[in-house]
Amino acid sequence: MALSVQPSSSPLLTSEADEKYANVKWEELGFALIPTDYMYVAKCKQGESFSTGEIIPYGDISISPCSGILNYGQGLFEGLKAYRAKNGCITPFRPNQNALRMQTGADRLCMTSPSEEQFVEAVKQTVLANKKWVPPSGKGALYIRPLLIGTGAVLGVASAPEYTFLIYVSPVGNYHAASSGLNLKVDHTYRRAHTGGTGSVKSCSNYSPVVKSLLEAKSSGFSDILFLDAATGRNIEEISTCNIFIVKGNIVSTPPTSGTILPGITRKSISELGRDIGYQVQERDVSVDELLEAEEVFCTGTAMVVKAVETVTFHNKKKKYRTGKEALSTKLHLMLTNIQMGIVEDKKGWMVEIDGYVPGTKKEISKT
Amino acid sequence: MALSVQPSSSPLLTSEADEKYANVKWEELGFALIPTDYMYVAKCKQGESFSTGEIIPYGDISISPCSGILNYGQGLFEGLKAYRAKNGCITPFRPNQNALRMQTGADRLCMTSPSEEQFVEAVKQTVLANKKWVPPSGKGALYIRPLLIGTGAVLGVASAPEYTFLIYVSPVGNYHAASSGLNLKVDHTYRRAHTGGTGSVKSCSNYSPVVKSLLEAKSSGFSDILFLDAATGRNIEEISTCNIFIVKGNIVSTPPTSGTILPGITRKSISELGRDIGYQVQERDVSVDELLEAEEVFCTGTAMVVKAVETVTFHNKKKKYRTGKEALSTKLHLMLTNIQMGIVEDKKGWMVEIDGYVPGTKKEISKT
Ligand SMILES: Cc1ncc(COP(=O)(O)O)c(C=O)c1O
Ligand SMILES: Cc1ncc(COP(=O)(O)O)c(C=O)c1O
Numbered sequence: 001m002a003l004s005v006q007p008s009s010s011p012l013l014t015s016e017a018d019e020k021y022a023n024v025k026w027e028e029l030g031f032a033l034i035p036t037d038y039m040y041v042a043k044c045k046q047g048e049s050f051s052t053g054e055i056i057p058y059g060d061i062s063i064s065p066c067s068g069i070l071n072y073g074q075g076l077f078e079g080l081k082a083y084r085a086k087n088g089c090i091t092p093f094r095p096n097q098n099a100l101r102m103q104t105g106a107d108r109l110c111m112t113s114p115s116e117e118q119f120v121e122a123v124k125q126t127v128l129a130n131k132k133w134v135p136p137s138g139k140g141a142l143y144i145r146p147l148l149i150g151t152g153a154v155l156g157v158a159s160a161p162e163y164t165f166l167i168y169v170s171p172v173g174n175y176h177a178a179s180s181g182l183n184l185k186v187d188h189t190y191r192r193a194h195t196g197g198t199g200s201v202k203s204c205s206n207y208s209p210v211v212k213s214l215l216e217a218k219s220s221g222f223s224d225i226l227f228l229d230a231a232t233g234r235n236i237e238e239i240s241t242c243n244i245f246i247v248k249g250n251i252v253s254t255p256p257t258s259g260t261i262l263p264g265i266t267r268k269s270i271s272e273l274g275r276d277i278g279y280q281v282q283e284r285d286v287s288v289d290e291l292l293e294a295e296e297v298f299c300t301g302t303a304m305v306v307k308a309v310e311t312v313t314f315h316n317k318k319k320k321y322r323t324g325k326e327a328l329s330t331k332l333h334l335m336l337t338n339i340q341m342g343i344v345e346d347k348k349g350w351m352v353e354i355d356g357y358v359p360g361t362k363k364e365i366s367k368t
Numbered sequence: 369m370a371l372s373v374q375p376s377s378s379p380l381l382t383s384e385a386d387e388k389y390a391n392v393k394w395e396e397l398g399f400a401l402i403p404t405d406y407m408y409v410a411k412c413k414q415g416e417s418f419s420t421g422e423i424i425p426y427g428d429i430s431i432s433p434c435s436g437i438l439n440y441g442q443g444l445f446e447g448l449k450a451y452r453a454k455n456g457c458i459t460p461f462r463p464n465q466n467a468l469r470m471q472t473g474a475d476r477l478c479m480t481s482p483s484e485e486q487f488v489e490a491v492k493q494t495v496l497a498n499k500k501w502v503p504p505s506g507k508g509a510l511y512i513r514p515l516l517i518g519t520g521a522v523l524g525v526a527s528a529p530e531y532t533f534l535i536y537v538s539p540v541g542n543y544h545a546a547s548s549g550l551n552l553k554v555d556h557t558y559r560r561a562h563t564g565g566t567g568s569v570k571s572c573s574n575y576s577p578v579v580k581s582l583l584e585a586k587s588s589g590f591s592d593i594l595f596l597d598a599a600t601g602r603n604i605e606e607i608s609t610c611n612i613f614i615v616k617g618n619i620v621s622t623p624p625t626s627g628t629i630l631p632g633i634t635r636k637s638i639s640e641l642g643r644d645i646g647y648q649v650q651e652r653d654v655s656v657d658e659l660l661e662a663e664e665v666f667c668t669g670t671a672m673v674v675k676a677v678e679t680v681t682f683h684n685k686k687k688k689y690r691t692g693k694e695a696l697s698t699k700l701h702l703m704l705t706n707i708q709m710g711i712v713e714d715k716k717g718w719m720v721e722i723d724g725y726v727p728g729t730k731k732e733i734s735k736t
Contacts, residue, residue, distance in 0.1 A: 033521050033523040066401050072445075158579060196558040198577045209477070
């Protein structure tokens with residue numbers, strides 16, 4: 001597809017698109033790419049700042065073979081969702097949190113990031129331009145994938161001279177849709193991240209290394225892989241694309257964000273909701289031993305929101321956990337999705353309404 | 369630049385290009401990209417094999433925003449050099465070694481790699497197509513950069529459904545040209561790789577994470593950064609883009625390729641040459657203490673070949689090493705570059721002659 005550039009406002013102003021849905025089988029949504037109409041692209045030279053980007057037709061981008069992303073993995077991604085609320089409003093969930101995480105990542109990878117405001121504005125514009133791809137309420141969400149990549153040409157190992165901030169979207173259902181709970185395998189061969197590395201930022205470089213263990217786990221019938229810390233191999237860290245919590249009595253524990261795990265936005269939100277209903281939520285090292293003694297285990301992440309862990313397999317030991325109606329994860333999942341889908345009032349200020357939004361007025365930038 | 373595809377043989381058959389040089393200031397070559405005329409591109413679907421690629425004009429490539437490389441850092445690169453020998457022949461150095469290393473990397477990142485023969489053939493074709501960009505004998509080399517990247521679109525973390533094998537080239541001088549020796553800083557904050565990670569393959573994901581420490585070291589006046597092992601922080605591993613050796617008496621030691629450092633092809637070649645002249649070359653853990661007690665330290669890599677280390681700074685301690693005429697590194701540098709530039713006979717079978725090479729005949733595939 002050619003890169004025909006359109007003024008940023010044009011696709012946003014069609015009154016017709018407002019009421020229509022794209023031709024998607026909403027009941028059958030999984031977590032795979034369905035290309036939509038538009039994407040957002042902005043560029044920035046090293047040492048300068050991002051100026052306003054543009055909404056252009058979704059399609060392949062043109063990139064130097066010698067770019068930082070293709071040669072040295074200089075790239076970050078983000079992932080968030082926009083929901084069609086019960087009342088019809090389209091609402092992204094906490095986009096400013098993704099903006100801030102991208103800034104931290106950009107600092108670690110020596111790139112320039114868009115400002116929080118630019119990021120949130122770009123998310124809004126991209127979602128609005130692809131409005132008809134937001135699933136009907138309760139049928140899924142529009143997954144939003146911002147990228148920040150080194151697109152300038154650079155031969156020696158260094159930061160690229162130009163960066164591109166790009167956002168594309170895809171309607172999605174659930175990440176691990178079918179299962180009642182995850183069956184995790186504790187990884188003994190590979191490690192995801194080490195202290196002094198990039199585990200705490202959403203660098204693309206953290207993901208290709210986990211594909212092999214993920215494939216191996218899936219081919220043995222597991223849903224996903226649970227990584228241990230690289231330093232000691234004694235503590236649990238996180239799953240390939242989500243954080244982990246264990247529950248025992250009134251105490252909910254999750255590994256700390258001390259450099260090797262991603263500070264998940266769902267993790268943060270769920271911790272807050274857990275505290276709201278009287279649980280003691282602790283961020284601290286969690287050993288495999290404790291994991292095996294927990295009553296309940298669950299995962300959090302944008303893709304799956306909150307998902308119970310049914311079993312964990314450690315060497316040849318398989319431990320089963322509480323799932324279903326009695327599980328805390330079921331309760332927390334409901335609390336959060338009720339906010340996300342506009343079923344209960346959002347007292348947290350997490351949902352950003354964009355329907356009435358007019359580009360440039362900034363009046364609805366999130367305050368969360 | 370548009371992707372106008374040309375038959376692979378056409379640029380190789382112009383008799384004129386044979387005798388001409390490109391319009392380059394050969395005396396001023398550094399290690400920065402000088403775009404040349406052609407690049408090589410081949411594609412392969414997941415589960416299939418690479419078929420023959422094509423030599424096309426050098427220029428930007430078209431890629432899905434949702435590709436494995438842009439989102440999940442699914443990419444490998446290689447780096448090797450072709451020299452214009454004294455007798456005028458153009459000779460890449462050990463390309464089959466890079467082919468094998470790419471295969472190991474592809475396995476780690478769950479990609480399909482070109483066969484050794486395809487890789488070497490593609491290198492030859494790319495070099496021949498860009499013949500006039502190979503610097504005059506003694507003025508530098510043609511740096512060859514093969515990439516293997518996940519170009520298929522993939523939304524969830526997984527291997528991409530399509531891979532692209534691409535080679536571009538650039539004439540280069542030396543990586544750390546000016547200095548008489550490197551001034552290295554031992555890194556205490558960042559780590560490059562961990563056991564169970566991807567440190568031993570040339571994954572793009574190993575490089576963006578080191579840019580920050582490299583920049584910090586350079587801004588303090590150092591040439592490069594020396595990484596310690598992530599597990600204990602006691603042993604030396606390697607520099608951002610090269611391997612390290614220490615010398616004491618008749619013993620030359622270098623960290624082992626046990627999973628966290630790149631098995632350098634220069635490292636392997638220099639180890640062999642060192643043994644040839646009577647040194648005992650040991651591959652084993654080398655502690656910082658030993659480093660500080662060494663008589664001589666040097667680095668090896670495609671970009672700089674062999675380079676003496678003048679100083680190492682560990683915390684606030686600066687240790688000076690032997691450099692210059694008396695140094696083993698000077699001798700080894702001369703031994704290797706004499707082979708590479710065709711000044712002495714290549715008894716090792718390391719240099720691959722490609723001048724008389726006719727694409728498709730395979731009669732000059734390297735046997736090393
Ligand atoms: C490694 C990893 N951990 C955790 C998460 C969860 O983060 P969030 O809740 O912000 O989606 C993600 C991303 O989704 C991830 O990639
Ligand atoms: C991390 C690292 N170590 C070592 C080397 C040296 O390897 P080679 O001698 O094959 O160029 C390189 C690449 O050049 C590298 O990137």
